[in-house]
Amino acid sequence: MAKNLTQLDAKHKQNADSHICAVTEDDYDRIAPYIRLLERVSEIEKSTMTVFDMHRKRYLLKSTKFKEMLGYTNPEDLDNDDMELFHKLIHPDDLPFFLETENMAHEFFNDLSAAEKKDYKMVYDFRVKNTAGIYMRFIHQFAVLEQDKNGKSWLVLIITYLISERAQSTPLQRRMINMQTGKLHLFNDDDINSDKMLTDREIEVLKLISQGQDSQNIASKLFISVNTVNNHRQKILRKTKTENTTQALLYAKWIGII
Numbered sequence: 001m002a003k004n005l006t007q008l009d010a011k012h013k014q015n016a017d018s019h020i021c022a023v024t025e026d027d028y029d030r031i032a033p034y035i036r037l038l039e040r041v042s043e044i045e046k047s048t049m050t051v052f053d054m055h056r057k058r059y060l061l062k063s064t065k066f067k068e069m070l071g072y073t074n075p076e077d078l079d080n081d082d083m084e085l086f087h088k089l090i091h092p093d094d095l096p097f098f099l100e101t102e103n104m105a106h107e108f109f110n111d112l113s114a115a116e117k118k119d120y121k122m123v124y125d126f127r128v129k130n131t132a133g134i135y136m137r138f139i140h141q142f143a144v145l146e147q148d149k150n151g152k153s154w155l156v157l158i159i160t161y162l163i164s165e166r167a168q169s170t171p172l173q174r175r176m177i178n179m180q181t182g183k184l185h186l187f188n189d190d191d192i193n194s195d196k197m198l199t200d201r202e203i204e205v206l207k208l209i210s211q212g213q214d215s216q217n218i219a220s221k222l223f224i225s226v227n228t229v230n231n232h233r234q235k236i237l238r239k240t241k242t243e244n245t246t247q248a249l250l251y252a253k254w255i256g257i258i
Contacts, residue, residue: 004096005096005099008096008100009087011103012099012102015106017057019106021148021153021154022148022149022150023055023149027148031060031155035051038051042061048069048160048161049061049158049159050157050158050159050160051157054153066138069130069136069162070089070130070131071130071131071132072131090128091126091127091135093169097124097174098124101122101124101174105122108185110153114147114150117147117153118147119178119179120143120177120179120185121142121176121179122140122141122142122174122175122177123175123176123254124139124173125138125139125140125173125174126138126140126172127167134165135166135167136162136164136165137164137167138160138161139160139161139163140158141160141254142157142158142159143179144157161250163242163247164243173240175197177255179256182256197239197240197257198240198257201232202232202236203257203258204222205218205222205233205236206248206249206252206258208222209233210249210258215230215233240252
């Protein structure tokens with residue numbers, strides 16, 4: 001595992017160092033108003049929205065909320081862009097998965113045509129240690145925000161959500177999603193081989209759960225037994241690899257199922 005981690009980390013750094021974009025100061029001036037707009041949206045929504053510049057290897061927009069959720073409040077902590085420090089906060093069992101996911105995503109986006117790059121988003125989760133030593137589970141979403149004149153990925157939009165304040169050791173998951181078609185690509189690591197994570201009936205049940213319906217009401221609406229509804233609930237949790245229906249609803253929303 002240590003050798004594998006070293007290789008993954010080296011590949012991760014190589015991907016970052018070799019990614020050079022054809023951009024000028026005029027390009028940075030052009031996108032500056034959009035970055036300020038996103039910053040305002042992030043403040044209003046109180047979301048953990050960041051924009052990473054793959055050319056200069058730095059953040060153009062960095063929300064403080066992510067580190068605030070971890071308990072970091074000192075300015076020097078909030079302004080620290082050291083990726084190695086961030087990697088040290090990731091659960092050691094999750095770090096290889098995290099690095100491998102980002103390496104695979106880098107290759108996936110590089111292989112896409114310029115016209116396709118903005119059609120996809122990467123969704124994956126991992127655990128991060130807070131200042132109290134407790135691991136919290138987060139989900140990352142990232143997509144290409146801007147490309148250079150040659151169509152190469154330049155700016156990446158990253159949105160991070162908290163799934164659980166006390167993360168359990170449930171399996172991690174990752175999905176590459178075509179935002180135009182809703183299809184899942186590349187990262188189906190489990191036994192879900194179809195384009196759709198959930199069946200139509202499971203999605204139907206999940207939508208009714210999102211409306212506050214209990215199993216009895218869902219059974220009546222769908223003309224099935226309560227036992228069948230509960231079986232669907234269990235399958236939804238298993239397929240989304242979540243601990244409860246609240247998390248399943250959030251995850252389904254983030255990847256566009258409902």
